[in-house]
Amino acid sequence: MTTQTTAVAPPTAAVPKRRRGGSLLERRRQRWGWVFVTPFLVVFAAFLVFPLIYAFGMSLFTSTLATGTTFTGAANYVKAFTDPLFLEGLGRVAAFAVVMIPAQLIVALVAALVLDSLTTWVSKLSRLLIFAPYAIPVVIGALMWSFLYSPRFGPASTLFDLVGLQAPDFLSGDSVFASLVNIVTWQWSGYYMVVIYAALRSIDPAIYEAARIDGANGFQTATRIKIPMISSSMVMVITFALIGTLQFFTEPVVLRNIAQGAIDAAYTPNMYAYSLAFSYSQFNYASTIAFSLGILVFAGSYLFLFLTRKQSGLK
């Protein structure tokens, strides 16, 4: 042991010298690194870090119409997590997550698997068509669906009339949930399909050949080889979908224009924050809601990534 330490000692003594020599070069290099990174850092600080700090600061104050603004510390957060409107909204987006994410994932995965095993021009055309809804701006897509759902302008009443039935009301309190799931699935499945499809294309075809020689049929190849091999892409897709669902906003806001009773102002936490700030001018409490949602989204995605660390390769 002792001999070892003495043997080690001389190099450690030499290290500072060498490091100092390298640090000049390295520092110069680092300086240029900073120059290149600076524009990003400035934008990042100005449009993300600073607003976040500002919003957090705002959330620590309470402003009421009658008595003005006072510092109240965490009181807003206590209020938020006991606020039935906020909790109801959270419950609703959780329900959306449970229904909507599997729906999108299944559509995207099946489409990608089918397209991956086709090699004709049909595959290229279908890929484009399935992806097309994603190319439509979300607001336009939601507006378009609001016309399709409309009892007067939509095709449903005409179609149901043909067979002598009463068309369902897509915008009633009971069915608006499913109507929203439908819009989101329609819009986003194509995007997820493309991500999954790209992952599928990167698998070495030699593996399929080996599977075929071993006697695997198409279905077995898909479920035993393809899906396990693209699990990291699947985790990414689910993470995107999870964050998107927790922050659900645009579609319900657009549909609210034609279904104000069924979709209330606090339908999702994001909508609640928006109404608080811009309809009821409670900017401080709105910051609290927004920040609380942000924390939950962060915690939720982190938890999900932690649980799937094996599949995603982040381990």
Next chain:
Amino acid sequence: MKSKLLATAGVVALSAAALTGCSTASGGDSAKADCTNEIVNPDATQVSVWAWYPAFEEVVDLFNESHDDVQICWTNAGQGNDEYTKFSTAIEAGSGAPDVIMLESEVLSSFSIRKALVDLTEYGAADVQDDYTAGAWKDVSSGDAVYAIPVDGGPMGMLYRKDILDQYGIAAPTTWDEFKAAAEALKAAGAPGVLADFPTNGRAYNQALFAQAGSVPFVYDNANPTEIGIDVNDEGSKQVLSYWNELVQDGLVATDDAFTADYNTKLVDGSYAIYVAAAWGPGYLSGLADADSDAEWVAAPVPQWDAANPVQINWGGSTFAVTSQAKDKEAAATVAKEVFGTEEAWKIGIEQGALFPLWKPILESDYFRDLEYPFFGGQQINKDVFLAAAAGYEGFTFSPFQNYAYDQLTEQLYAMVQGEKSSDQALDDLQASLEQYAGEQGFTLQ
């Protein structure tokens, strides 16, 4: 070495300057950025105005041509809530609001409590007070303060499809009892449409119906801004709502949301035989597409609870207020007072914008009384209906959190028409939620 450091610093400074420069340029001047209209006298003081009146550009041109010292720079910043949202953000930001803003009278308290509006008593509001009725003036004042100049009003009447009612042999109702009987008769006759709509998002419309039975939902005075009286579950409101709930549950009226594309079509395609409307309703109707070509519209007084003691009601109405961000408040007040202060301006407003004037010189003129409306087959609707309705209006007090109150009302009415709660329960729940909200907002309940 040094030069490189300097260069580094320069890049950082430049990018920072570019960013901040960008944001201030677009933020600070947005209210005055471009005018929709042309400025006639470029040297005069410019006053920025947000408004969404139809045919307003011509009114602005008229004002600019007749004023050498003040010019209006007009922008349409959206209708109703869209504009209020922008204004609200500008108040919070401390800049970006226009000098003069069009506001419905129901939101005046919501903005004056945030100290966003200028008290016009110092800027000669008293000079024009005699040009308006007492009811109209009460809507814009709170205690001694005057927060806006009235522009147009919404006295209510009943517009009905004479062709439809005649077809089923139904007389136009004059009381709510007759209204119900007419709804039943129409349904019994197997008509494809219903008598009317009861929108759960009617907001001011629902409130007006309650007011006819004596509802005084809020007691509020800016002189004492931390106190508020809330009474939305009074006997009158309960009676009105239970009446409508019966019609709804029996399928005698529709419950379509108002101001949607569906609703707009149904208004004019015969789905509703009656449109209980404000004086701006005819203008709204005639602007809608897909109307029945053979529709025969007639205006009549709004149905009454007690025909012997008619009560007139009001739905909507707008004003011009001066914001506390106005740079030249004197000039801004001049605009607010004078833009709709001439007969020429009002002729544009009435004939092209279908507005109902609150400015007495035109309101009481023979011209306005005898005006014939082609949409109503030449009927003199002002003489027949709306002038009397306007004369009976005594003003109304709204809460300083009216948007919240309306959202809650919509939620409760929706729960009621869905059959989740009784009409009494809906109003009791509304009362409870508003009381709680007022408490949270630091108000003392009277």
